[in-house]
Amino acid sequence: PENPAKSKQEENIMEPNTEKVDTTEFIKKCQEYLPSSQRAITYAESRGLSISDLQEMGWGADPDRYDSIVITKDNGSYEELSVTAIGVKHYKPKGIPDELMWSEELYNTEGKEVFVVEGPMDAASIRKVGYKAVSLCKITHFPKLIKLLKDKRTSNPLIIAMDNDESGREAVKEYTPKLSELGVKFIVLDVWGECKDANELFVKDPEVFSENLFKASFDTINFFDEKKQEYINQYSAKSIVKRLLENIAEGKY
Numbered sequence: 001p002e003n004p005a006k007s008k009q010e011e012n013i014m015e016p017n018t019e020k021v022d023t024t025e026f027i028k029k030c031q032e033y034l035p036s037s038q039r040a041i042t043y044a045e046s047r048g049l050s051i052s053d054l055q056e057m058g059w060g061a062d063p064d065r066y067d068s069i070v071i072t073k074d075n076g077s078y079e080e081l082s083v084t085a086i087g088v089k090h091y092k093p094k095g096i097p098d099e100l101m102w103s104e105e106l107y108n109t110e111g112k113e114v115f116v117v118e119g120p121m122d123a124a125s126i127r128k129v130g131y132k133a134v135s136l137c138k139i140t141h142f143p144k145l146i147k148l149l150k151d152k153r154t155s156n157p158l159i160i161a162m163d164n165d166e167s168g169r170e171a172v173k174e175y176t177p178k179l180s181e182l183g184v185k186f187i188v189l190d191v192w193g194e195c196k197d198a199n200e201l202f203v204k205d206p207e208v209f210s211e212n213l214f215k216a217s218f219d220t221i222n223f224f225d226e227k228k229q230e231y232i233n234q235y236s237a238k239s240i241v242k243r244l245l246e247n248i249a250e251g252k253y
Contacts, residue, residue: 021095023076030060030070037061040069043083047121048203053128065091071120073137074099079120100144101135106154108132113157113220115191115198115213116145118168122198129202129210131217139167142175149184157224158186159216163197187223191216 034040034054040061041051054060060070068082068091077099079092092098101123105114115126115133123135136142139162160176162168172188179186191212195201202209 021093023078023096027058027060027070027072027076027078030062031055031058032060033063034059034061037063037067039067039083043081044069046203047125047199048206049121049124049128053124057124057127071101073101073120073135074103079137081120098141099137100141100148101137102127102132103134103145103148105132105134106149106156106158107152108156111156113159113217115159115161115216116186117161117198118163119197119199122163125199125202125209126213129206129213131213139163139171142171146175146178146182149179149182153182154184156185157220158184159191159220160186160188161191161198161216164190164192164194165196185224187220189216189219 035051040054044051044054054069058072060072062068062070062080062082065080066082066084068080070078070080072078075097077097079090079096082089082091101120108114112132115123115131116136117123117126117133118136118139120135120137123133126133134145136145158179160172160179162172176186176188192198192201193208193212195204198209201212
């Protein structure tokens with residue numbers, strides 16, 4: 001049986017990163033164990049994800065920690081999501097860097113728009129229906145996204161779609177001006193309706209979820225096409241006026 005004191009102590013632990021740990025063998029072990037973990041599979045299915053989805057994403061199950069789902073992130077990082085008698089808990093052991101998930105999608109060569117969301121399950125839900133997504137993994141990682149984009153710019157438009165809660169709204173208010181300063185193309189959209197986040201809507205109504213993603217993607221493309229056209233029109237008008245004044249100065253009119 002679970003030790004309640006130990007479980008409580010582990011709840012939402014995010015220990016400081018004091019040393020780098022090679023996670024390769026651990027993640028491989030968890031990936032291999034996943035098909036044997038009915039507990040992990042059942043929980044994933046309750047969030048709308050099949051075992052095939054987990055395997056395609058490179059996720060696994062930890063046989064030594066209540067069969068918790070091992071969520072692989074950037075640069076060999078991972079976190080665990082376990083279901084116990086007292087609820088769902090996030091765990092990240094000592095020495096594991098706190099990273100984003102799927103940040104490489106920011107630089108996709110197809111020029112596709114990218115959803116930026118909070119949780120890994122949110123990004124996984126979006127990816128399942130065919131769109132590109134990056135997970136901050138927690139709202140306080142927004143500065144990590146800013147730093148990444150500062151170090152390496154992207155020309156792909158971002159759809160900022162945080163959770164429908166106070167912390168999500170405050171993060172958008174605080175950090176989107178920094179995206180503007182960097183010249184990043186982005187749009188903030190309310191995609192999840194009355195639901196808290198992407199995964200909640202995905203589980204509640206997959207059809208509406210898909211429709212909302214399509215609309216958000218379509219609106220984003222139109223928004224930036226209009227911005228591009230506005231610039232072209234403005235630039236063209238200035239060029240015409242400039243040429244006209246030059247011609248007048250040269251006595252051609």
